[in-house]
Amino acid sequence: LAACEIPESPEWDVVVAAPFTSDRLEIDDFLPAQIGTADVGGTRVFTVPGIREQSSMQFSSICPTCPSGSTSFVPGFSYGDVLDVTLMQDVVRMELQSAEAVVSATNGLGFTLLGDTGDGSGYLEVVILDQATGTELGRERIEGPGTEIGPGETLNINIPLNNAEITDGIRVQMDVSSPSQTLATPVMLSPASSLSLDGGLQQMQ
Numbered sequence: 001l002a003a004c005e006i007p008e009s010p011e012w013d014v015v016v017a018a019p020f021t022s023d024r025l026e027i028d029d030f031l032p033a034q035i036g037t038a039d040v041g042g043t044r045v046f047t048v049p050g051i052r053e054q055s056s057m058q059f060s061s062i063c064p065t066c067p068s069g070s071t072s073f074v075p076g077f078s079y080g081d082v083l084d085v086t087l088m089q090d091v092v093r094m095e096l097q098s099a100e101a102v103v104s105a106t107n108g109l110g111f112t113l114l115g116d117t118g119d120g121s122g123y124l125e126v127v128i129l130d131q132a133t134g135t136e137l138g139r140e141r142i143e144g145p146g147t148e149i150g151p152g153e154t155l156n157i158n159i160p161l162n163n164a165e166i167t168d169g170i171r172v173q174m175d176v177s178s179p180s181q182t183l184a185t186p187v188m189l190s191p192a193s194s195l196s197l198d199g200g201l202q203q204m205q
Contacts, residue, residue, distance in 0.1 A: 051169075052102075052200030055083045059109055060191035062176075068191050074111055076118065076180040083199045084131060086169035093167045099201055101128045101138060101159040103172055106196040107149040110187050115148030118179030124149075125175045126157050132167035151187075161201075172199035 059066065063077040087094065103126050107113055114122045123143035129136055138159040149155045174197055 051085055051088060052198065053083055053085045055081060055197045055199075056194045057081050057197065058191065059189065059193045059195075062109075062195060066189060068189050070186045070188055072183045072186040074178075074181045074183065074187075074189070076178060078175070078177040080173065080175040081197060083172040083174070083197055084169060085172060085200055086131070087166065094165070096161055096164045096166060099161045099164065101161055101170065101172070102200055102202055103140075103157045103159070103174070104154050104196075104198040105149065105157070105174065105176075106154040106198070107151060108194045108196060110151050110189055110193055111181065111183065112151065113149045113176070113178055114142060116145050117148065118181045120144070120179075122178045123176070124155070126159065127173040127175075128159055128161065129171040129173060130164075130166055131169040131171045134171075135165075137161050137164045137166075137170065170199075170201060172197070 057079065062079040063075060065075050066077065067073075105124060111117075114124060121143075123141055125139065125141040127136060127139040138161055140157050140159050142155065142157065147155075176195065
């Protein structure tokens with residue numbers, strides 16, 4: 001009788017070569033490109049670039065009863081507008097150690113606002129609110145002598161926001177009130193003229 005020997009199962013020793021690095025990863029390596037970190041008073045905080053939005057209020061909406069064309073009389077009026085400034089993509093909620101809301105109002109109406117105009121009772125008030133909850137974060141009221149905004153001029157308002165919590169973004173609420181005025185020199189009023197509002201956040205940490 002003849003027979004064949006049954007071979008044993010083969011065995012291998014496997015060695016895998018793989019690259020290795022000892023680089024240290026910081027939290028900055030995992031953040032979106034526009035978000036960084038900084039040391040503020042010994043505390044590590046996130047830094048976010050400034051954000052801005054713009055809005056324009058037409059004179060025909062601000063003062064529906066005001067005349068158009070050449071006039072030396074401007075009726076009194078009060079008007080409010082809201083501007084939403086949304087946080088950048090990838091950022092939903094922020095606990096701010098410090099930031100500054102910057103609001104600019106440009107007078108394109110053709111006549112002077114605030115200051116000693118009319119009976120001096122004109123004012124412009126800006127309120128900064130959290131967009132999601134409506135919580136007030138800061139406010140500034142501009143009124144009285146020396147606050148005039150002439151035609152074509154821009155009023156800049158800076159409101160500090162310290163230890164504030166923001167979800168989704170901020171809401172800039174602006175109210176303007178102007179008393180009736182009798183002008184020494186007639187002006188041209190146009191329904192298409194406007195009061196422009198520019199608002200945003202800067203220096204966010």
